[in-house]
Amino acid sequence: MIRACLSFLLASTLFAQARCATFTIAYFDTPPNAQAAIEHAAGIWGGILVSDVPIKVTVQWLAMGGNALGVTFPNGRKDFASAPVPATWYATALANSIAGTELNPGEDDINVYLNASTNWYYGTDGNTPAGQYDLVSVALHEFCHGIGFVGLAKKVGSEGSFGLLQPSDFAPLITTFPWPQQDTLPGIFDRFLRAPTLELLVDVPNPSTPLGSFFTCNQLRWSGSFGLVGSGGADIRIYSPATFALGSSCVHLNETTYPAGNANELMTPFSSAGHANHWPGPICIGILQDIGWVIAPDVAIDEIPGSEGWTLYPNPASHQLHLSGVPGISGARCEVIDRAGRVVASHVGEPTVDVSSIEPGSYLLRVVSSDRIIQRAFVKI
Ligand SMILES: [Zn+2]
Numbered sequence: 001m002i003r004a005c006l007s008f009l010l011a012s013t014l015f016a017q018a019r020c021a022t023f024t025i026a027y028f029d030t031p032p033n034a035q036a037a038i039e040h041a042a043g044i045w046g047g048i049l050v051s052d053v054p055i056k057v058t059v060q061w062l063a064m065g066g067n068a069l070g071v072t073f074p075n076g077r078k079d080f081a082s083a084p085v086p087a088t089w090y091a092t093a094l095a096n097s098i099a100g101t102e103l104n105p106g107e108d109d110i111n112v113y114l115n116a117s118t119n120w121y122y123g124t125d126g127n128t129p130a131g132q133y134d135l136v137s138v139a140l141h142e143f144c145h146g147i148g149f150v151g152l153a154k155k156v157g158s159e160g161s162f163g164l165l166q167p168s169d170f171a172p173l174i175t176t177f178p179w180p181q182q183d184t185l186p187g188i189f190d191r192f193l194r195a196p197t198l199e200l201l202v203d204v205p206n207p208s209t210p211l212g213s214f215f216t217c218n219q220l221r222w223s224g225s226f227g228l229v230g231s232g233g234a235d236i237r238i239y240s241p242a243t244f245a246l247g248s249s250c251v252h253l254n255e256t257t258y259p260a261g262n263a264n265e266l267m268t269p270f271s272s273a274g275h276a277n278h279w280p281g282p283i284c285i286g287i288l289q290d291i292g293w294v295i296a297p298d299v300a301i302d303e304i305p306g307s308e309g310w311t312l313y314p315n316p317a318s319h320q321l322h323l324s325g326v327p328g329i330s331g332a333r334c335e336v337i338d339r340a341g342r343v344v345a346s347h348v349g350e351p352t353v354d355v356s357s358i359e360p361g362s363y364l365l366r367v368v369s370s371d372r373i374i375q376r377a378f379v380k381i
Helices: 004-011 012-017 031-050 092-099 135-146 209-215 225-230 282-290
Strands: 023-028 055-062 070-074 075-080 088-092 110-115 151-155 161-163 311-315 318-324 332-337 344-348 352-356 361-368 373-380
Touching: 012 318, 023 031, 031 055, 031 110, 070 135, 075 092, 075 135, 088 092, 092 209, 110 135, 151 209, 161 209, 225 332, 225 361, 318 361, 332 352
Parallel strands: 023 055, 055 110
Antiparallel strands: 070 110, 075 088, 151 161, 311 318, 318 352, 332 344, 332 361, 361 373
């Protein structure tokens, strides 16, 4: 399932612009066999994400109380030159990828703490013995938070807020980079959270008691189009239990909806011993696209049953994009949707779209006919 990006790059010079992300990891007190497992996890993300800017990570191996396996702090940037959405925090690894340049020289992008007290399995084969926790799986999970699968939700008493997190909320853990003053602004991840009533949480007063109620309604959903392609159109459930848990609530997929063994289990808040998962799954990959990541063109998020015969080609595309193999859609409406959910091109007719005038990047082709909606991700180069 994991296809190496390197061989993809060798396959065609067309894809020379699609560069795999690289991770530069500085280790502190981390055993060498643990480092090997962590590097393996970084390599998996490197084959999924496209970025010209190396992702700078510190990994601190530290005995932590409680049952936490790991804690991750992403550095943040907002309102950088090419930011897709203003007044919104982006993990710096993502901001750097979008900007195509390092916005934070001298600062780390991600700080990961891993619990030295855990009974870890260091192997990379996924054959995790009973009673041990699979380090590759946990590192994959923590890196995902670091690249932006994270929000800025907090609840104090009954009041919920975005963008009021303080370093003291996470003491005694600290970051190697200056803690950004969050200015009561949401993260890009937060902008896709919605209530079951379809209301976006960023449209609720911030801070407020109603926002706090939504954080613990156990019914939060993800609204982004790419994520919904990954789910095959099914509601995407976000972890929002009745008791708010800082660092778990509103920043994970729902545990009971995606239990161990589900293709989307990686980004749920709890991890089981004796179990491994080395692939983020289609919902997670779609969510990363929703927040602005460019995904390697050979990583599929579309798992709609019965769609095996559909072909979207060429992908990546530079001029004409064609969808074939779907009967009865020749009079459908075709829309090209960008990372921010905006329709940037549309027409009614054959499922062929002229993409020559749109900016390079990742998009969704949505075809709406009388009896169905088809969505497929593609990359414009
Ligand atoms: Zn987590």
